[in-house]
Amino acid sequence: MSDEPEAPEALVSLRQSIDNIDAALVYMLAERFKCTRLIGELKAASGLPAADPSREAVQISRLRRLAGAANLDAVFAEKFLKFIIEEVIRHHNEVAADSHNRAGQ
C-alpha cells in the first residue's frame, strides 16, 4: 500500500513522454508523406505504377533489421510499414487519377 500513490505520478510522466514522441511521429510522418507525394507526382508523370513490390521488399527487410537493432518487434515493424505503404499507394492513385482527369480535359 505504501508505494501505491507513486503509480499515478509515474503514469503521468510516462504519458508525457508518449505525447512528446507522438508529436515527433506526426511531424516525421508529415515529412515522409511530403516525400511520397513528390514520388507520386514523378511516377504519375512518367506513367510508372503506384506500387513497387521490389522496392517494398527491400524496405521491409531493411526495416526488420533496424527493428532488431532498436529492440522493436520485427513483425510489428513490417505491419507498420505495410500500413504506411497502403496510405502512400492511396495517395499515388489519387495523384494518378487527378493527372488522368486533367489529361482528359
Place this chain on the structure above:
Amino acid sequence: MSDEPEAPEALVSLRQSIDNIDAALVYMLAERFKCTRLIGELKAASGLPAADPSREAVQISRLRRLAGAANLDAVFAEKFLKFIIEEVIRHHNEVAADSHNRAGQ
C-alpha cells in the same frame, strides 16, 4: 524526353529521405513501446485495465490538432494512433497474463 533521365535521380534522392525517416520512426516507436511497456507493468501491478478510453479520446483529439499543424491528414493520424494503440493493448494484455500466471504459481 529531355528531362526524363532526371526522374530516377530525384526518385533515388527522395527514397533516401524516406529511408532516413523510416529509421527515425523505428527508433521513435521503439522508445514509445518502452514507455507503454512500463505503463503496462504499472497497470498490471495496480490491477488497472489495459485500455483507457478517456485517455485515448484526449490523445486522438490532440493528435488531430497536431496533424493539422503538420499538414498531415487528420483521418490518417487518427487511424495511425489506433493502429499503435491496438499493439499497445496487445502488449498490456500479455503483461497482465504473465503477471496473472506468475501469481498462480
